[in-house]
Amino acid sequence: MSTAAGLRHFLDIDQIDISVLRQIIDRALVMKRECMSVTAKPLVGRTLALIFEKPSTRTRVSFEVGMRRLGGDVVVLSSQEMQLGRGETIADTARVLSRYVNAVMLRTNSATRLHELARHASIPVLNGLTDQSHPCQVMADVMTFEEHRGSIAGRRIAWSGDCNNVTRSWIHAAAQFGFEFRLACPAALGASPSLIQWAQQNGGCLFVTEDPKEAVKDADCIVTDTWVSMNHNDSETRYALLTPYRVDQELMSLARSDAIFMHCLPAHRGDEVTDEVIDGPNSVVWDEAENRMHVQQAILLWCLGL
Ligand code: CP
Numbered sequence: 473m474s475t476a477a478g479l480r481h482f483l484d485i486d487q488i489d490i491s492v493l494r495q496i497i498d499r500a501l502v503m504k505r506e507c508m509s510v511t512a513k514p515l516v517g518r519t520l521a522l523i524f525e526k527p528s529t530r531t532r533v534s535f536e537v538g539m540r541r542l543g544g545d546v547v548v549l550s551s552q553e554m555q556l557g558r559g560e561t562i563a564d565t566a567r568v569l570s571r572y573v574n575a576v577m578l579r580t581n582s583a584t585r586l587h588e589l590a591r592h593a594s595i596p597v598l599n600g601l602t603d604q605s606h607p608c609q610v611m612a613d614v615m616t617f618e619e620h621r622g623s624i625a626g627r628r629i630a631w632s633g634d635c636n637n638v639t640r641s642w643i644h645a646a647a648q649f650g651f652e653f654r655l656a657c658p659a660a661l662g663a664s665p666s667l668i669q670w671a672q673q674n675g676g677c678l679f680v681t682e683d684p685k686e687a688v689k690d691a692d693c694i695v696t697d698t699w700v701s702m703n704h705n706d707s708e709t710r711y712a713l714l715t716p717y718r719v720d721q722e723l724m725s726l727a728r729s730d731a732i733f734m735h736c737l738p739a740h741r742g743d744e745v746t747d748e749v750i751d752g753p754n755s756v757v758w759d760e761a762e763n764r765m766h767v768q769q770a771i772l773l774w775c776l777g778l
């Protein structure tokens with residue numbers, strides 16, 4: 473989303489014009505292919521603050537390394553070590569950080585906190601995951617699909633598992649990039665009526681079912697994620713509901729023979745995906761993890777107007 477002040481925040485895939493999203497993916501693919509980021513240093517003198525209110529491996533490392541590859545610097549902050557963790561407001565934190573750094577990424581439970589940060593910052597704000605969405609992840613996923621299989625437009629992506637923050641960003645991406653998203657999840661853990669309505673009103677080709685076999689039929693890609701996200705309580709009920717949605721070789725065999733498998737990671741092997749699938753020949757999860765770095769470099773360049 474761009475604010476009235478002309479700030480380029482990267483908060484959610486549904487908030488950004490498709491021409492910008494397309495340009496980011498294309499640029500990331502070129503940067504990866506040509507190793508441009510290693511030689512060009514467009515971010516010399518710029519600093520990115522990374523604030524984590526919950527754990528991370530990929531987001532932290534990919535943003536930090538990506539920023540350094542472009543010549544920039546980072547400050548990595550855990551909210552528990554900040555005055556934010558002792559009650560300083562998000563708004564005041566936004567005002568102060570805006571005087572020191574050029575952009576800020578936040579990983580938090582609450583989308584409201586992210587939007588409050590963006591409202592009060594005078595620098596670009598990036599969404600590093602909330603309990604509602606994970607747009608940087610799905611940008612990397614779209615990039616990974618296109619790297620392996622060409623344009624995602626008109627293709628069929630199937631999700632089997634919990635409908636969570638990553639799923640919501642996939643639904644946003646389906647409407648924006650024009651692909652079919654087939655969501656299989658238990659009714660009790662399904663997409664909210666408002667999200668389904670949003671997809672319908674915004675041209676999103678969304679098919680919802682409780683049957684994973686129906687969802688993956690003729691799919692070009694099967695995606696899943698953990699059954700217990702960071703904002704969820706681990707419960708036996710959740711496991712019982714989700715067990716039929718495990719992505720195993722039998723489910724993969726119902727998709728197209730060249731269907732790829734994606735997972736944002738961390739994976740809980742044996743739960744949402746079997747070792748055979750995640751380590752199998754159609755799995756692209758390591759490229760997907762690497763592409764977080766490339767796509768975030770392109771996102772940062774766009775946010776900073778470069
Ligand atoms: N996929 C992802 O965001 O991983 P981390 O939680 O390790 O950052």
Ligand code: NVA
Nearest residue numbers: 636697701702736737
């Ligand atoms: N859905 C997961 C994604 C982790 C990257 C979570 O929110 O924990």
